Amino acid sequence: MFAYIIRRLLYAIPILIGVNLLTFTLFFVVNSPDDMAVSQLGAKYVTPEAIASWKEKNGYDKPLFLNSEADGIAAITETIFFTKSIKLFAFEFGRSESGRNITSDISIRMWPSLAVALPTFIVGIWVNICVALMVVMFHATRLDRWTVFVFVGLMSISYLFYIIGGQYMVAKTWRLVPISGFDAQGQVWKFLILPVLVGVIAGIGAGARWYRTLFLEEANQDYVRTARAKGCSEISILFKHILPNALIPILTGVVVLIPTLFMGSLLIESFFGIPGLGSYMLDAIRSQDFAIVRSMVFIGSILYITGLLLTDISYTWADPRVRLS
Amino acid sequence: MKPILLWSDGLIFMLVIALVLFFYKLREDPLTRERWGQVFSSKLGMVAFTVILTYVGIALLDSLHFRRALDAPEGVQTEEVFYDNKVTSVFDVLTGGMGERFERTYSAPFALISFEKKNMKDAQGLDVRDFPPLKHAGLDLDDPADKWSDVMAKSVVPLGLGLLFSGLLIGAQWLLLGRGLFPWHASWVTQGVIVCIGFWLVGISHHYHVLGTDKGGADVLFQSLKGIRTGVLLGTLATLVMLPIAVTLGITAGYFKGWVDDVVQYLYTTLSSIPGILLIAASVLLFQVYIDLNPDFFSIGMEKADARFVALCFILGVTSWSTLCRLIRAETLKISQLGYVQAAHAFGVSHTRILGRHILPNLVHIILITFVLDFSALVLAEAVLSYIGVGIDPSMGSWGNMINGARAELSREPAIWWTLTGAFFFMFVIVLAANLFSDLVRDAFDPRTRMGGDEA
Numbered sequence: 001m002f003a004y005i006i007r008r009l010l011y012a013i014p015i016l017i018g019v020n021l022l023t024f025t026l027f028f029v030v031n032s033p034d035d036m037a038v039s040q041l042g043a044k045y046v047t048p049e050a051i052a053s054w055k056e057k058n059g060y061d062k063p064l065f066l067n068s069e070a071d072g073i074a075a076i077t078e079t080i081f082f083t084k085s086i087k088l089f090a091f092e093f094g095r096s097e098s099g100r101n102i103t104s105d106i107s108i109r110m111w112p113s114l115a116v117a118l119p120t121f122i123v124g125i126w127v128n129i130c131v132a133l134m135v136v137m138f139h140a141t142r143l144d145r146w147t148v149f150v151f152v153g154l155m156s157i158s159y160l161f162y163i164i165g166g167q168y169m170v171a172k173t174w175r176l177v178p179i180s181g182f183d184a185q186g187q188v189w190k191f192l193i194l195p196v197l198v199g200v201i202a203g204i205g206a207g208a209r210w211y212r213t214l215f216l217e218e219a220n221q222d223y224v225r226t227a228r229a230k231g232c233s234e235i236s237i238l239f240k241h242i243l244p245n246a247l248i249p250i251l252t253g254v255v256v257l258i259p260t261l262f263m264g265s266l267l268i269e270s271f272f273g274i275p276g277l278g279s280y281m282l283d284a285i286r287s288q289d290f291a292i293v294r295s296m297v298f299i300g301s302i303l304y305i306t307g308l309l310l311t312d313i314s315y316t317w318a319d320p321r322v323r324l325s
Numbered sequence: 326m327k328p329i330l331l332w333s334d335g336l337i338f339m340l341v342i343a344l345v346l347f348f349y350k351l352r353e354d355p356l357t358r359e360r361w362g363q364v365f366s367s368k369l370g371m372v373a374f375t376v377i378l379t380y381v382g383i384a385l386l387d388s389l390h391f392r393r394a395l396d397a398p399e400g401v402q403t404e405e406v407f408y409d410n411k412v413t414s415v416f417d418v419l420t421g422g423m424g425e426r427f428e429r430t431y432s433a434p435f436a437l438i439s440f441e442k443k444n445m446k447d448a449q450g451l452d453v454r455d456f457p458p459l460k461h462a463g464l465d466l467d468d469p470a471d472k473w474s475d476v477m478a479k480s481v482v483p484l485g486l487g488l489l490f491s492g493l494l495i496g497a498q499w500l501l502l503g504r505g506l507f508p509w510h511a512s513w514v515t516q517g518v519i520v521c522i523g524f525w526l527v528g529i530s531h532h533y534h535v536l537g538t539d540k541g542g543a544d545v546l547f548q549s550l551k552g553i554r555t556g557v558l559l560g561t562l563a564t565l566v567m568l569p570i571a572v573t574l575g576i577t578a579g580y581f582k583g584w585v586d587d588v589v590q591y592l593y594t595t596l597s598s599i600p601g602i603l604l605i606a607a608s609v610l611l612f613q614v615y616i617d618l619n620p621d622f623f624s625i626g627m628e629k630a631d632a633r634f635v636a637l638c639f640i641l642g643v644t645s646w647s648t649l650c651r652l653i654r655a656e657t658l659k660i661s662q663l664g665y666v667q668a669a670h671a672f673g674v675s676h677t678r679i680l681g682r683h684i685l686p687n688l689v690h691i692i693l694i695t696f697v698l699d700f701s702a703l704v705l706a707e708a709v710l711s712y713i714g715v716g717i718d719p720s721m722g723s724w725g726n727m728i729n730g731a732r733a734e735l736s737r738e739p740a741i742w743w744t745l746t747g748a749f750f751f752m753f754v755i756v757l758a759a760n761l762f763s764d765l766v767r768d769a770f771d772p773r774t775r776m777g778g779d780e781a
Contacts, residue, residue, distance in 0.1 A: 014591065015591070015594055015595050015598060018591065018592075018595035019595055019598060019599055022595065022596075022599070023599075023607070026607055026608065026611060027607070027611070035614055035615070035618055038618060152757065152760045152761055152764065153757060155760060156701065156753055156756040156757040156760050157749075157753060157756075158705050158708045158709070158728075158749075158752060158753075158756075159705070159709065160708055160709065160712060160728050160732070161728075161745075161749055164728075164732055164735065164745065167735075168735050168740075172735070172736060179736075260600075263600065266602060266713065267709065267712070281602075281603065282713060285603075285606045285607075285610065285713060285714065285715060286713075286714050288610055288614075290607070290610075293603060293606070293607055296600070296603060297599055297600065297603050297604070297607070300598075300599065300600035300603060301598040301599055301600075304597070304598040304599075304600075305598055
């Protein structure tokens with residue numbers, strides 16, 4: 001088990017290097033630091049001196065991969081690739097284009113993101129499984145067909161409309177909660193209810209439909225027929241037989257998402273004014289702050305790889321037949 | 326008049342021709358025929374397919390672009406013809422200039438007056454602040470109270486024409502197809518409804534703004550219709566870019582195994598570990614910087630917007646191949662163990678021939694299901710990307726840009742709901758149709774659901 005985890009962790013290194021190379025190519029080779037300087041300074045009135053001073057200020061005044069002017073180890077360390085990319089591995093994200101410390105920004109903004117994403121995630125899964133189990137009970141009836149149709153309908157609505165509609169109905173028309181905002185002390189829940197509600201409802205269509213297929217696949221198995229034959233009630237078949245067996249495919253889809261909850265949701269956070277990592281990314285994209293985007297790409301990849309590893313480990317817990325080696 | 330072929334126009338027509346040829350060739354295969362028969366034997370499938378075809382038809386008509394010739398300036402004698410900088414499409418002409426009737430700013434659906442007050446002179450020449458009348462709504466009206474009876478009266482002719490035309494359309498199909506195995510009547514009813522609504526909208530738009538106007542005074546209905554081309558093209562072109570990458574890599578990885586497999590697996594794990602939206606956003610931003618630094622590449626604004634659009638399709642395609650690649654690799658691994666592939670090996674059939682003749686045809690159902698499923702996902706993604714600011718160029722109409730422009734206007738009093746409604750309705754219809762259709766295609770083609778599974 002531990003040998004397996006360590007091997008998987010080692011396997012993550014080439015992937016992270018690949019992510020780094022890819023983002024580096026995107027940000028510095030395709031788009032040279034000079035282009036970045038021009039677009040940051042404003043395309044019209046740039047002089048070579050202004051570009052040079054911008055590059056020096058932001059640390060882009062070095063060669064890309066190999067510094068031929070420096071000696072020894074400095075030939076590699078005094079390059080943009082080393083200072084901007086390799087340092088990410090040590091979680092040194094440096095400063096954003098506007099001069100703020102990215103590492104401390106991220107560690108502060110992580111918590112509001114989690115405050116929204118975690119309840120949405122847990123309540124969402126719970127609601128989806130309940131709805132799906134209910135639909136499975138009415139399998140092959142007209143009610144089942146219509147619910148599936150409604151699921152597809154719910155899936156076909158853009159996420160943006162769920163947010164806009166939720167804000168309009170709950171916050172503006174009924175005035176139950178504030179439209180947007182965040183308060184770290186005291187009444188956080190007031191600001192969290194609506195985003196969580198919207199997130200859960202927006203996920204029901206796709207989520208419950210997916211769980212329904214998983215449950216139905218199990219419902220056709222022989223052990224279910226046996227259970228029915230020996231006189232188990234439908235409720236106990238659903239909860240004691242089908243649900244535990246459907247856990248494996250559910251875990252595959254769900255556990256990988258847990259670490260990425262830290263990243264927050266881009267749309268929810270920007271619409272509801274929550275100062276988390278999602279709105280941080282959005283602001284970075286809109287102001288073309290590539291230093292932040294680069295750091296977030298790196299963090300995102302680490303979290304995703306962690307999620308894959310957690311998925312494998314969770315299998316051993318959910319299914320005694322699985323042994324990691 | 327001078328025809329213009331934008332990059333996206335060329336690509337979409339190529340794609341349509343390729344698809345038609347593909348299905349024409351598939352027609353010979355009895356199994357495929359049977360499966361498509363299953364898809365179309367349901368009424369829902371017929372209706373969904375008709376709706377999809379309507380959208381695709383509108384998108385294609387909207388992709389036939391030209392520039393109008395301008396009249397020579399007064400008193401200038403010249404042989405040279407000058408062309409309008411604005412690009413028009415055949416669809417713009419067919420809608421009877423719906424997009425050319427601008428107002429000053431917002432106005433509600435079927436409104437006669439503008440949404441915002443303005444300083445004006447009244448009949449006596451005194452300054453008043455009131456809602457100005459619209460330039461293109463209810464012009465024949467003497468008394469505003471007669472508005473709805475006027476709307477009724479103006480609807481008679483277009484609706485009659487619509488009924489006549491749909492009657493001809495359905496009659497022709499009835500004569501051609503007769504009473505077959507398929508529920509054609511479901512498709513005919515849909516066609517009839519769509520044609521009637523279409524005629525009515527075009528007819529009534531000469532007298533009223535059916536869905537009101539937006540901030541810049543443009544007709545919202547027309548903008549929603551223009552969004553169709555953007556949505557359909559994005560949904561198909563991005564998948565078109567993605568398919569060859571995913572299929573080639575997946576099939577080689579699954580077939581040759583060994584180090585090829587390792588490399589491909591490494592590639593798609595790396596790619597899928599990067600948060601998708603960040604990768605797309607970064608790529609679009611970089612392309613944007615590139616365009617901004619090289620403004621001389623494009624002679625007219627539309628070409629620039631189109632270049633950005635095609636680039637977006639490419640970026641979406643290049644960043645999203647990992648899921649399909651994984652599926653294809655797994656399926657190829659399975660198929661290449663089967664007896665007939667082993668037999669082909671034993672007979673000394675070359676690798677390319679085994680891949681092309683024995684493996685690829687058995688992957689068609691995966692490709693097909695992905696194509697239809699991705700379509701709806703991409704249409705929805707467009708709206709999100711445009712909201713973030715890395716989507717379609719604002720000068721090019723799209724549902725995402727409409728939502729983005731109008732999302733804050735719901736908080737006004739009274740709320741401006743019509744722009745969002747227009748975008749929502751047209752987006753919802755196509756995504757719903759595509760989702761329902763993809764469900765049917767999957768049920769018919771996926772071997773898992775065919776053997777026992779769901780509906781058995």
